[in-house]
Amino acid sequence: MSLSVHMRSFRTQEDMAFNLTILSLTELLSLGGLLGNGVALWLLNQNVYRNPFSIYLLDVACADLIFLCCHMVIIIPELLPNQLDFPEFVYISLLMLRFFCYIVGLSLLAAISTEQCLATLFPAWYLCRRPRYLTTCVCALIWVLCLLFDLLLSGACTQFFGTLSFHLCGMLWLVVAVLLAALCCTMCVTSLLLLLRVECGPERHQPRGFPTLVLLAILLFLFCGLPFGIFWLSKNLSWHTPLYFYHFSFFMATVHSAAKPAIYFFLGSTPGQRLQEPLRLVLQRALGDAVELGSVREASQGGLVDMTV
Numbered sequence: 001m002s003l004s005v006h007m008r009s010f011r012t013q014e015d016m017a018f019n020l021t022i023l024s025l026t027e028l029l030s031l032g033g034l035l036g037n038g039v040a041l042w043l044l045n046q047n048v049y050r051n052p053f054s055i056y057l058l059d060v061a062c063a064d065l066i067f068l069c070c071h072m073v074i075i076i077p078e079l080l081p082n083q084l085d086f087p088e089f090v091y092i093s094l095l096m097l098r099f100f101c102y103i104v105g106l107s108l109l110a111a112i113s114t115e116q117c118l119a120t121l122f123p124a125w126y127l128c129r130r131p132r133y134l135t136t137c138v139c140a141l142i143w144v145l146c147l148l149f150d151l152l153l154s155g156a157c158t159q160f161f162g163t164l165s166f167h168l169c170g171m172l173w174l175v176v177a178v179l180l181a182a183l184c185c186t187m188c189v190t191s192l193l194l195l196l197r198v199e200c201g202p203e204r205h206q207p208r209g210f211p212t213l214v215l216l217a218i219l220l221f222l223f224c225g226l227p228f229g230i231f232w233l234s235k236n237l238s239w240h241t242p243l244y245f246y247h248f249s250f251f252m253a254t255v256h257s258a259a260k261p262a263i264y265f266f267l268g269s270t271p272g273q274r275l276q277e278p279l280r281l282v283l284q285r286a287l288g289d290a291v292e293l294g295s296v297r298e299a300s301q302g303g304l305v306d307m308t309v
Contacts (some may be wrong), residue, residue: 018244018247019078019247020079022247022248022250022251023075023078023079023247023250024079025251026071026075026247026250026251026254027072027075027079029251029254029255029258030068030071030072030254030258031072032258033064033068033254033257033258033259033261034065034068034069034072036258036260036261036262037061037064037065037068037257037258037260037261038065039261039279040057040061040260040261040264040283041058041061041062041065043279043280043283044057044058044061044283045058046280051287052115052130052134052135053112053115053116053135053210053287054287055135055136055139056108056111056112056115056135056139057112057264057287059104059108059139059142059143060105060108060109060112060260061260061261063101063104063105063108064101064105064257064258064260066097066098066101067098067101067102067105067253067257068254068257068258070094070095070097070098070101071098071250071253071254071257073094074091074094074095074098075250092154092158096150096153096154096158099150099153099232100146100147100150102225102228102229102253103146103149103150103176103179104142104143104146105225105257106180106183106221106225106229107142107146107183108139108142109183109187109217109218109221110183110186110187110190111138111139111142112214112217113186113187113190113191113194113214113218114186114190115134115135115138116190116194116210116211116214117190117193117194120193120194120197120198120211121193121197149172152172153169153172153173153176156168156169156172157169157172157173157236169236170236170237173233173236173237174237176232176233177233177237180229180233184222184226187218187221187222188218188222191214191215191218191219194211194214194215195215197211198211198212198215210286210287212267213263213264213267213286213287216263216267217260217263220255220256220259220260220263221256223252224252224253224255224256224259225252225253225256225257227245227248227249227252227253228249228250228252228253228256230249231245231246231249264282264283264286265279265282265283265286267285267286268281268282268283268284268285268286268287269282269285
C-alpha cells in the first residue's frame with residue numbers, strides 16, 4: 001500500500017512539473033508572439049500600398065494580439081497556485097474575449113483562403129468583378145457576427161448577464177462545433193485547390209508569394225490552432241479527453257498565434273539577407289506586392305478594379 005501511495009505521489013509531482021514547464025513555455029512564447037504581432041500590426045498599418053490581403057492580415061494580427069494578451073493573463077493563476085486568483089467577473093470576461101478572438105481569427109483565415117483561391121483560379125474575373133469594399137465589409141461582418149455570437153454564448157453558458165440556460169448553452173456549443181467543422185472544411189478545400197494550382201498550374205516556376213503564405217497559415221492552424229477549439233468543445237459537450245490535453249492545447253494555441261509573423265517575415269526575406277533588409281520591404285514581398293504591384297496598378301489605372309481597399 002505504501003508503495004502505491006508513493007507512486008501516486010511521484011506521478012502527481014511529475015504532472016505538476018510537466019504542467020508548470022508547459023505553462024512557463026506558453027508565457028515566454030506569448031511574449032514573443034506579442035512582439036511579433038505588434039510589429040506586423042504596425043507595419044501593415046503604416047503600409048502605403050494596401051492590397052486586400054494586407055487588410056485581412058491586419059485584422060488577423062489584431063485578433064492574435066488580443067488573444068495572446070488574454071492567454072497570458074489567464075494562465076498566471078495556474079503558474080502561481082494559491083497565491084493569485086481573479087474575481088469571477090474578470091476571469092469570465094478574459095475567457096470569453098479569448099474565445100471571441102479565436103473564432104475571429106479562424107473566420108478570417110477561412111475568408112483569406114477563399115478569396116485567395118478565387119484570385120488564383122479566376123484572376124481576370126477577380127480583377128474585373130471584385131467589389132471595391134469587399135475586404136472591409138467581410139472583416140467588419142466577421143467581427144460583428146463573432147461578437148454577437150460570443151455575447152449570446154456568454155449569456156447562455158455563464159451568469160455574466162443573469163441566469164444561465166443549460167439547454168441553450170448546449171445548443172450553442174453544437175453550433176460552435178458545426179461552425180468549426182465548416183470553417184475547417186472550407187480552409188482544407190481552398191488550400192487543396194491552391195496547392196494544385198501552385199504545383200500543377202502554368203505559373204508553377206514563378207515566385208509563389210502570397211498563396212504559399214496562405215497555405216502555411218492554414219497548415220499552422222490545423223496542427224496548432226485546432227486542438228484549442230477541440231478542447232473547448234470537449235469541455236462544454238462532455239467529450240472525454242486526456243488530462244494532459246488541457247495544457248497541450250493552450251501551448252499549441254500560443255504557437256499558432258505567435259508563429260504567423262515569423263512566417264510572414266521568413267517568406268518575404270531574401271536568403272542570406274534576412275537581417276539586412278527593412279522589415280517593411282520584407283512584409284510587402286510576403287504579401288506579393290513586389291511581384292504583383294505593377295500589374296495590379298496597371299489594371300486599376302485601366303479601370304478594372306481599385307485594389308487599395
